Amino acid sequence: MTDATALIDALDRAGYRLTEPRRAMAGLISDQTGHFTAADLVVDARTRRLGIGRATIFRALDLFEDLGVVERLDLPSGDHAYVPCEPxxxxxxxxxxxxxxxxxxxxxxxxxxxxxxxxxxxxxxxxxxxxxxxxxxxxxxxxxx
Amino acid sequence: MTDATALIDALDRAGYRLTEPRRAMAGLISDQTGHFTAADLVVDARTRRLGIGRATIFRALDLFEDLGVVERLDLPSGDHAYVPCEPxxxxxxxxxxxxxxxxxxxxxxxxxxxxxxxxxxxxxxxxxxxxxxxxxxxxxxxxxx
DNA sequence: CGTCCAGATGATACAGAGTCTCATGTAGGC
DNA sequence: GCCTACATGAGACTCTGTATCATCTGGACG
Missing domain, CATH: 3.30.1490.190 (Ferric-uptake regulator, C-terminal dimerisarion domain)
Known part of the structure; x- marks a missing residue:
């Protein structure tokens, strides 16, 4: 559980558009406890009927990773997981x-x-x-x- | 470039059967320079017309990994690569x-x-x-x- | 406010990794 | 040599991630 604003601010500061899907993604990510996978977000987005496409989720994750506010972990299982964190x-x-x-x-x-x-x-x-x-x-x- | 016998011995010691495909896999792995991916082995096996199925390659890699003679790396690109190494x-x-x-x-x-x-x-x-x-x-x- | 357009989106198709099933083959103990 | 449990290959399948492309929209500017 982190603060969604931190994610949104990072986008803003880097000059990216603050779109509805991106705000929603920030919300989803900040609601995660511990690490999460792209698939988790896809499920959550669908559960909450946010209408966010799969591609957008991957794109936003990439973006957040580039900005350094989310980092990718390689779990021992081989899965790719993400954690929100300081850049x-x-x-x-x-x-x-x-x-x-x-x-x-x-x-x-x-x-x-x-x-x-x-x-x-x-x-x-x-x-x-x-x-x-x-x-x-x-x-x-x-x-x- | 490592020694294929080390891989074969490991199988033998652990009580696994020494089948033709497994020997071939040991050969393929020992011929790799640096790290390699499962896909690399699939290509190599097909190039040399060894007649080894994809499933067998994945199975053998898992096996070698379990035995500790091959280790999985997570490359920054996100790919899974393997290296032969000491257990x-x-x-x-x-x-x-x-x-x-x-x-x-x-x-x-x-x-x-x-x-x-x-x-x-x-x-x-x-x-x-x-x-x-x-x-x-x-x-x-x-x-x- | 309204206009406008580069950047963002969603649907869809696609490529690749890895798994599963199942009928067939074979290693190696007897 | 026989026999059986273990191993294999083919192929279908699932899941992750990427590419394409027509449509939409944030926000800059007037």
Missing amino acids: IHHHHVICSSCGRTEDVDDPGIDAVTRSVARRTGFRIDSHRLELFGLCPACAGSVDPR | IHHHHVICSSCGRTEDVDDPGIDAVTRSVARRTGFRIDSHRLELFGLCPACAGSVDPR
Whole structure:
């Protein structure tokens, strides 16, 4: 659950038109708890009879991703999921039980990439780090293992 | 380029049948340079007229992945690619120009995950780290940027 | 306000990845 | 060599994401 205005503002600031479908998309996204897939939004949009086409949903997601207010995750299952987040470099901790995500800032990865660069000779331009586990709430409930 | 026998041995050790299509798959995989996609293998198999069905290719890839001798990467493009590798926990550096990958062992991620766990309260079970950049060879040739 | 048009939309068709089913084939234990 | 459980290939199918294109509309400008 985030604020739809943040998404809309991002569009506005970047000079994109504030259309009805885009506002609706911002609403849909801000109502999601944890991560969500494009398919989730398609279902939600249809459930609420918003009349938004599939193509528009994919286009808006791309847009939000470009603006950095939504980020794509690659779940272990292979699915592509999205999370709304701040447009600064950071990583995500993902609860494998409830899907909740939390942002964490770069805690020491820079040192790691530098060390890898030194050892392999690669020039490292970017990286992706995703942490999977159980959030406090899920870990607290009857332990699944 | 890796050794096909390593893949075949892994199947054998895990008690799977050593069928002709599986041997052929091991050959195809070991001939790949850098990462490859399922589609690559489908094309290669058809080019060499190996008579291996698409389904079998996906099945064998899953199998090799389960055995840990092949690992799935999520490329920034969103594609799923695979790399043959050792069945121990490690990460990959991926050349975004030629696709070459190199394994790197865990250089300091443990500290990072522990620190994140402490700060977020999550119980972190697994993580994925992928580093993208240019390998020495590609960085050395006329610099693209 | 009304006009206007580039940018945005929805419907539809399409391409590709990955899965499922099922009849047939074969590895390898006996 | 026989036999059966496991593996395979063909093909249909589902789902994700993209391309096309005629229509619509936000918002700049008068």
